[in-house]
Amino acid sequence: MLDGSAxxxxxxxxLGLLNMPxxxxxxxxxxxxxxxxxxxxLLDETLDRPLDSPRVxxxxxxxxxxxxxxxxxxxxGATFTPLGTALRLPYQLKTFQGTRYALFAFNSEGREGGCAQFDDFHVAEPLADRSQNLPLGKIITLTNLGNGTSVWSNRNGMLHSARPGSPEAQSPGIRFRVHDRGQGRVALEAIDGSGFITVVGLGLxxxxxxxxxxxxxxxxxxxDMLRGQCMLLSLKNHRYVAIDPHTGEPYSAESPGARPDRKDGAVFTWREAAE
Structure with a gap:
């Protein structure tokens, strides 16, 4: 809250958003x-609204x-009204910085001015706490973002892919229980009784x-990658579980991480499923 009485x-x-622009x-x-x-x-846009009170x-x-x-x-303090066109939030390369918040007060006429009183400056980051995004204790399905296939425990005991609409994609082998092992670590157990997803050998x-x-x-x-997306980092070899979305080969644990578009086979969407 800003009190401009003085x-x-x-x-x-x-309140400013400091960057260029x-x-x-x-x-x-x-x-x-x-x-x-x-x-x-950016738009060189100035919009004014009259105010009856110096408190806003x-x-x-x-x-x-x-x-x-x-x-x-x-x-x-309850009902907020937008003012002006939405501002761009670039990461600019002149000083290699993103946008920063700023509280400011100055005199535009080059003389000594008064003072502004700011109170109750609050930063809300609803996506910062990701602890509630982990489906601990739940049964889930995992879909590879790279090609839309379901993660599936096949009959040979390997983690594989099931294409949408296939009998495998309707089977219990695509459902996994997420066991909490503390500090964001999990073990995933297949509901069909085939066991725990486990990295062996070199993770090929x-x-x-x-x-x-x-x-x-x-x-x-x-x-957690937000909005129901995730990656699984093996703590055996510190590589991510992934597939090549184009070859149809079984899963490996040798990916160093995802591309920016998340379509290279290392990122999953998860959904809660019935037991």
Whole structure:
């Protein structure tokens, strides 16, 4: 919340998104009173709204999937009204930095101004705590994001792929119980009774097996990728479980990680399934 009661004519104070281009929303003290202003440097856009009170709540809401932020304001702290066009949030290469929050107050007329009082500055990061994203104790199915196939425990005891619509994709072999082993580590047990997903040997294609007894090779670090996506890091060889999406070969544990598009066979979507 910004209280601009002590601002002097020519003072500007508010909440900024510091980058190149930048943007901000804040109070401007004029002779007659106060104006709420939003500025977008990329569009050279300035929008003003009259205010009856020097007390206003300011907010910047980030959409980090699309690298955009929307500035808004409220007079009661409950209902926020957007002001201005959404701001771009680039990672610029002049100083190699992303967008940073800023609270500011200055006099635009080159003279000594007053002061701004900021209170209750709050940063909400709803996606920061990923502990609730792990399906611990649940039965799930895993679908490879690279080719849309289901992870399947085949009859030969190897982790393989089942194509959508196939009998294998409807079988109990695509369902796994996620056992909690602490600190984000899990063991995955096939519901069809074939055993635990386990990395053996060097982790080459065909070395991700289903074993009746849980071993050190059955331990994986569940890497949450948000929105129901994950990767499985083998703690036996510190490589990711993956397939080549184009060859149809069994799973391996030799991937160093995923490409930015997540379509190289190392990223899965998971869904909770019935027992």
């Amino acid at each position: 601002l002097q004519p020519g003072d500007i104070a508010g 930048s943007g901000w929303i804040g109070l401007v003290r004029t002779g007659p009173g106060f104006v709420l202003r939003a500025y977008n440097q 709540f300011l907010r910047a809401t980030g959409d980090y999937d699309n690298d955009l932020a929307q500035l808004s304001y409220s007079t009661d 294609s065909g070395d991700v097996r289903l074993c009746k007894q849980e071993t050190d090779g059955s331990l994986f670090q569940w890497q």
